[in-house]
Amino acid sequence: MSDIVFITGATSGFGRAAARRFAQAGWSLVLAGRRLERLQALQEELKEQVPVHIAALDVRDAEAVRQVVAALPEGFRQVKALLNNAGLALAPEAAQKVALEDWHTMIDTNITGLVNVTHALLPTLIATGQGASIINIGSVAGHWPYPGGHVYGATKAFVQQFSYNLRCDLLGTGVRVTDIAPGLAETEFTLVRTKGDQAASDRLYRGTTPLVAEDIAEQIFHVASLPAHININRLEIMPVRQAWSAFAVDRDPQ
Numbered sequence: 001m002s003d004i005v006f007i008t009g010a011t012s013g014f015g016r017a018a019a020r021r022f023a024q025a026g027w028s029l030v031l032a033g034r035r036l037e038r039l040q041a042l043q044e045e046l047k048e049q050v051p052v053h054i055a056a057l058d059v060r061d062a063e064a065v066r067q068v069v070a071a072l073p074e075g076f077r078q079v080k081a082l083l084n085n086a087g088l089a090l091a092p093e094a095a096q097k098v099a100l101e102d103w104h105t106m107i108d109t110n111i112t113g114l115v116n117v118t119h120a121l122l123p124t125l126i127a128t129g130q131g132a133s134i135i136n137i138g139s140v141a142g143h144w145p146y147p148g149g150h151v152y153g154a155t156k157a158f159v160q161q162f163s164y165n166l167r168c169d170l171l172g173t174g175v176r177v178t179d180i181a182p183g184l185a186e187t188e189f190t191l192v193r194t195k196g197d198q199a200a201s202d203r204l205y206r207g208t209t210p211l212v213a214e215d216i217a218e219q220i221f222h223v224a225s226l227p228a229h230i231n232i233n234r235l236e237i238m239p240v241r242q243a244w245s246a247f248a249v250d251r252d253p254q
């Protein structure tokens with residue numbers, strides 16, 4: 001039987017590219033996301049290659065997550081890799097200008113959603129044992145502060161620490177845990193962050209060479225297919241044309 005990967009946020013960006021990468025290697029796919037039409041399109045595209053099961057799912061809904069996992073059909077149950085990828089940033093403005101609701105949406109998706117899916121699949125992953133993986137998509141924003149990062153960066157710091165802590169508890173089970181932390185990558189991420197401002201998204205990526213979804217998908221696949229005794233704890237990936245900047249200092253007017 002082929003290996004099975006469970007991907008959240010498979011309707012766009014890293015998740016969709018990862019689905020294609022795992023399919024290329026013959027893995028069976030469980031694809032989750034809220035936009036059913038996109039899941040159906042991806043299933044249509046990949047089903048000649050590998051078995052594909054889709055589930056319209058909002059990861060924020062713990063009961064819905066539990067039901068999707070409980071209802072996995074025969075052939076999709078013994079998940080070997082969980083890709084916790086569903087997530088978003090909102091409100092690029094300064095913290096003091098942000099609507100509280102946007103903070104809650106990020107916390108509910110990037111933290112609560114991620115723990116919902118992890119909790120529901122842990123027994124399965126432990127039963128899979130040696131070679132099983134939990135791959136959590138964090139961000140450089142979880143490690144490095146920047147203006148407008150506020151709650152988004154903090155949710156990704158959670159992803160890093162949760163990943164490390166899981167490793168401690170899963171010691172002896174064979175289940176690996178990795179925090180993959182991408183930098184600037186062109187997906188629908190900025191379109192979502194700016195609530196649909198395509199021009200703002202284009203501006204951010206114009207004139208540079210950002211990462212693309214396939215770059216991250218390749219790293220995700222690499223981590224999931226390493227020999228069973230290797231655990232990459234954290235993988236931080238930036239485009240060459242991105243780096244840190246100087247500290248900002250508030251000065252008196254001259």
Ligand SMILES: NC(=O)c1ccc[n+]([C@@H]2O[C@H](COP(=O)([O-])OP(=O)(O)OC[C@H]3O[C@@H](n4cnc5c(N)ncnc54)[C@H](OP(=O)(O)O)[C@@H]3O)[C@@H](O)[C@H]2O)c1
Binds near residue numbers: 059085183187189192
């Ligand atoms: N692009 C970057 O620069 C970057 C850098 C570092 C980290 N990341 C992280 O990478 C991950 C993927 O982002 P991306 O860049 O690929 O952005 P994207 O193209 O906007 O994809 C985000 C995915 O998350 C899903 N999603 C969002 N809310 C969800 C919810 N409540 N329930 C289920 N699925 C949900 C979306 O699916 P539906 O809308 O169909 O539900 C979509 O498939 C995120 O965790 C993001 O924080 C991105």
